Amino acid sequence: MAMKRQSAVMAISSSASTLLGFHSQRSQTEKGMICCLHTSTISRSRSRSGRQKYQKGCSLTNIEDALFSFNHMIHKHPLPCIVEFDKLLSALVRIKHYGTVLSLSKRIELLRIERDVFHFNILINCFSRLQRVDFAFSVLGKIIKLGFEPDAVTFSSLINGLCFEDKFARAMEFFDEMVASGYQPNLHTYNTIIKGFCKIGKTTVAVGLLKKMDKAGGRPDIVIYNTIIDGLCKDRLVSEAFDIFSEIKGKGVRPDVFTYSILMHGLCNSDQKEEASALFNEMMSLNIMPDVVTFNILVDKLCKEGMLSEAQGIIKIMIEKGVEPNYATYNSLMNGYCLQNKVFEARMVFDAMITKGCMPNVVSYNILINGYCKAQRIDEARELFDEMSFRGLIPNTFNYNTLISGLCQAGRHCEARELFKDMQAQGCSPDLVTCTILLDSLCKLGYLDNALRLFRAMQDSCLKPNLVTYDILIRAMYKSGNLKSARELFMECTFNGLQPNVRVSTAIINGLCREDLIDEAYKAFRKMEEDGCPPDVCSYNVIV
Numbered sequence: 001m002a003m004k005r006q007s008a009v010m011a012i013s014s015s016a017s018t019l020l021g022f023h024s025q026r027s028q029t030e031k032g033m034i035c036c037l038h039t040s041t042i043s044r045s046r047s048r049s050g051r052q053k054y055q056k057g058c059s060l061t062n063i064e065d066a067l068f069s070f071n072h073m074i075h076k077h078p079l080p081c082i083v084e085f086d087k088l089l090s091a092l093v094r095i096k097h098y099g100t101v102l103s104l105s106k107r108i109e110l111l112r113i114e115r116d117v118f119h120f121n122i123l124i125n126c127f128s129r130l131q132r133v134d135f136a137f138s139v140l141g142k143i144i145k146l147g148f149e150p151d152a153v154t155f156s157s158l159i160n161g162l163c164f165e166d167k168f169a170r171a172m173e174f175f176d177e178m179v180a181s182g183y184q185p186n187l188h189t190y191n192t193i194i195k196g197f198c199k200i201g202k203t204t205v206a207v208g209l210l211k212k213m214d215k216a217g218g219r220p221d222i223v224i225y226n227t228i229i230d231g232l233c234k235d236r237l238v239s240e241a242f243d244i245f246s247e248i249k250g251k252g253v254r255p256d257v258f259t260y261s262i263l264m265h266g267l268c269n270s271d272q273k274e275e276a277s278a279l280f281n282e283m284m285s286l287n288i289m290p291d292v293v294t295f296n297i298l299v300d301k302l303c304k305e306g307m308l309s310e311a312q313g314i315i316k317i318m319i320e321k322g323v324e325p326n327y328a329t330y331n332s333l334m335n336g337y338c339l340q341n342k343v344f345e346a347r348m349v350f351d352a353m354i355t356k357g358c359m360p361n362v363v364s365y366n367i368l369i370n371g372y373c374k375a376q377r378i379d380e381a382r383e384l385f386d387e388m389s390f391r392g393l394i395p396n397t398f399n400y401n402t403l404i405s406g407l408c409q410a411g412r413h414c415e416a417r418e419l420f421k422d423m424q425a426q427g428c429s430p431d432l433v434t435c436t437i438l439l440d441s442l443c444k445l446g447y448l449d450n451a452l453r454l455f456r457a458m459q460d461s462c463l464k465p466n467l468v469t470y471d472i473l474i475r476a477m478y479k480s481g482n483l484k485s486a487r488e489l490f491m492e493c494t495f496n497g498l499q500p501n502v503r504v505s506t507a508i509i510n511g512l513c514r515e516d517l518i519d520e521a522y523k524a525f526r527k528m529e530e531d532g533c534p535p536d537v538c539s540y541n542v543i544v
Contacts, residue, residue, distance in 0.1 A: 128161025198231030233266030303336025338371030373406025
């Protein structure tokens with residue numbers, strides 16, 4: 001039976017190698033760090049620390065201690081067995097020094113220390129984490145060549161590696177080959193592949209795997225169920241998520257704080273805040289302590305609904321339960337006030353956040369900058385934007401876009417263009433939104449030639465114009481009386497696969513009517529319905 005399984009594994013390894021096209025050249029991750037192993041480069045205090053941690057069982061937390069311990073081990077006579085080295089390598093994996101693990105493993109190999117499957121599994125995991133699943137499969141080949149038998153951890157790590165590289169179809173194929181070869185997947189294997197399929201939106205495939213696991217006599221844990229429920233909620237299949245929730249309670253699996261948080265988030269995204277509140281109460285009645293994420297879900301939803309006093313009530317309960325609000329809590333509250341144009345109150349929250357030792361992030365600044373811009377308090381928005389640098393924060397594209405848009409809306413177009421130049425000088429790449437804001441600014445100023453040049457430059461770059469961009473330019477062309485260019489852009493928009501919306505179509509009809517092309521205007525009006533874009537009141541007013 002063992003021989004049959006080994007030949008099956010060899011076949012799996014061979015097919016995987018062919019499909020992935022891995023090569024035997026030495027990875028750069030296998031180099032480096034070896035030169036750091038000399039004790040002369042490590043201070044005496046660090047050496048003592050490393051020796052003490054090694055003697056306590058490899059509770060290492062930094063690379064210097066690990067290198068000292070390794071150097072200490074390889075100078076012992078006789079040399080320690082592979083188990084002792086594996087403890088050290090596992091500690092390095094925990095602090096995510098995967099390349100160092102591979103380098104040290106090469107040194108172990110040169111010392112002719114006999115390695116085991118556990119050691120090779122560590123290497124496979126490291127290659128997978130470094131997104132070099134081709135080398136991970138080469139380690140599988142070495143396991144077989146040395147006469148060892150791979151275990152469930154080996155296969156789980158390889159599946160993990162395939163998922164890290166978004167090779168989900170191959171991961172599923174490899175999973176099926178593993179089961180067909182007589183290897184029983186463990187919980188980690190199932191969780192890895194289920195998580196992978198949920199990540200790419202193939203939640204139905206993940207649910208199918210869950211059913212397979214049930215049939216095979218496996219016992220899914222709450223982590224697997226949470227992964228499935230989260231995937232279903234993200235796909236807005238909240239009803240199906242609750243079916244799984246009922247199923248796990250029926251099987252005696254106890255939901256945890258993550259289960260309830262995921263479901264509450266799904267309900268809030270589906271505008272079912274009453275059901276989310278009921279779920280929160282159920283959670284509390286079962287003595288499942290909400291964490292900051294759970295509270296933030298409710299606070300955010302209530303703030304977006306304009307229920308700020310209720311949100312403040314949740315924050316009060318949160319503090320009473322010993323859960324400290326974080327930047328996400330404060331950001332939600334600030335956003336709620338800004339949505340109601342209460343910038344003064346939003347600023348008070350912002351200041352309170354700093355007073356309580358919770359430093360604002362770029363999102364916090366963006367919310368308040370946007371609030372100031374909407375309130376036409378541009379100078380204060382600009383001051384806040386400049387303050388970010390003093391706090392060690394680097395403004396991102398969203399921050400620049402918010403302020404550029406605010407400046408344009410306030411008619412301060414020259415300042416907006418200067419800020420755009422500063423944005424590029426600081427190495428912050430403009431996106432489609434940035435260019436669309438500037439295009440709109442140029443159109444409003446009547447610089448249509450400049451706007452058209454920017455539009456063509458966008459087409460030549462990776463920032464392809466969208467329907468909003470076409471809408472701005474088409475309507476500007478019609479307003480200026482340039483019917484020919486507007487119609488050409490309209491045809492171009494359709495040709496590029498963009499379905500004109502009711503605003504663009506109405507602008508077209510309005511321009512045709514102005515040119516006394518009534519028959520063409522009426523045809524365009526009728527075509528709106530055929531194209532799945534029914535006319536609105538403005539469209540009827542124009543045609544009448």
